[in-house]
Amino acid sequence: MRSRSRRHWSSLAHGEPGGRARTISLAPVITALAGGVGAARLLRGLVRVVAPTEVTAVVNTGDDTELHGLHISPDLDTVTYTLAGLNDDERGWGLAGETWSVMESLERLGGETWFRLGDQDLATHLYRTQRLSTGATLSQVTAEITAALGVSVRLLPMSDDPVRTHLTLVAGPEVSFQEYFVGRRHAVAVESLRFVGAQTARPGPGVLGAIADAEVVVVCPSNPIVSIGPLLAVPGIADALAARRSEVVAVSPIIAGAALKGPADRLMAELGHEPTVVGVARAYANFVGTLVIDDIDAASAEAIEACGVRCVVAPTIMHSPDHAATLASLLLDAGRPSGATSGRGR
Numbered sequence: 001m002r003s004r005s006r007r008h009w010s011s012l013a014h015g016e017p018g019g020r021a022r023t024i025s026l027a028p029v030i031t032a033l034a035g036g037v038g039a040a041r042l043l044r045g046l047v048r049v050v051a052p053t054e055v056t057a058v059v060n061t062g063d064d065t066e067l068h069g070l071h072i073s074p075d076l077d078t079v080t081y082t083l084a085g086l087n088d089d090e091r092g093w094g095l096a097g098e099t100w101s102v103m104e105s106l107e108r109l110g111g112e113t114w115f116r117l118g119d120q121d122l123a124t125h126l127y128r129t130q131r132l133s134t135g136a137t138l139s140q141v142t143a144e145i146t147a148a149l150g151v152s153v154r155l156l157p158m159s160d161d162p163v164r165t166h167l168t169l170v171a172g173p174e175v176s177f178q179e180y181f182v183g184r185r186h187a188v189a190v191e192s193l194r195f196v197g198a199q200t201a202r203p204g205p206g207v208l209g210a211i212a213d214a215e216v217v218v219v220c221p222s223n224p225i226v227s228i229g230p231l232l233a234v235p236g237i238a239d240a241l242a243a244r245r246s247e248v249v250a251v252s253p254i255i256a257g258a259a260l261k262g263p264a265d266r267l268m269a270e271l272g273h274e275p276t277v278v279g280v281a282r283a284y285a286n287f288v289g290t291l292v293i294d295d296i297d298a299a300s301a302e303a304i305e306a307c308g309v310r311c312v313v314a315p316t317i318m319h320s321p322d323h324a325a326t327l328a329s330l331l332l333d334a335g336r337p338s339g340a341t342s343g344r345g346r
Ligand code: GDP
Pocket: 035, 036, 037, 038, 039, 041, 075, 078, 221, 222, 223, 226, 227, 228, 251, 252, 253, 254, 255, 258, 259, 260, 261, 262, 264, 265, 316, 317, 318, 319
């Protein structure tokens, strides 16, 4: 296990123009909790200020699904493709330069095409499914895929056991996460949700150790309900985080009462949380010591501190990898036990 006591903060890596940090011998060890796009953006900045080999991301698998007999892990793939520099930034998911021949052919056959899978992307799912079918674990397959794509951040599925987010809609049935998110474009009200399989799931190999050993634990700006929620539902993870609370720093995915993209704000409201930075602070208060909120929400800093959560105010919209790197540096400072004072984080 990597020890935090023998490492020094004075030797932060500085990003190279290509986005990769230089190899250094002493670097902070960081563990990040990750959903999809918001997390991928932050991690892309983090690897500019910390050696990628010192970063572990524990990734949500509650979005995973089986389609066409294939095991699809959307959040693991989003993070992998982004760190590999292969993602389509404009579309916001999948691979750049993607083609859709298989989907077009499938459509001709009357097959299921509501969940779009690009031709190159399909190779990832084929590889993963084949390896899983021969007894490999999701952790092992993830390590193989990331290595093949040149990603040196350690990506850990939150669990190798299946955990599946299911949502009960106000107007009707219980649906899987992808039926809600893609099939119904999350334009339907949700009454409740559950993480099927979570109760008996074990944290993936290395997950609890990565949380215990990190100098700073970062909660990425991911959907609190359906990206961070599943991680917390795996027995052991919430306790491991709570034990490190003073070094756990979260970035609010809610800015001015809204999500930048996706249903985080609506889901929070529908499930009884205030869809604001204060609602995020309350939801995370048990395991987050510091919450970073956007400049625009500065007036809420006091209310957040009243929840017992230290508040740092900073620009948090990651328009570019440079913005993300600046935010990542600020998180590292905020997570140090003797770190930044509350108030403005710049
Ligand atoms: P997924 O990509 O669908 O798995 O969704 P995530 O779990 O990554 O959650 C998306 C959340 O990230 C939304 O609530 C966004 O508001 C938030 N988000 C995305 N980009 C940024 C950003 O640049 N800054 C902040 N603060 N939040 C972001």
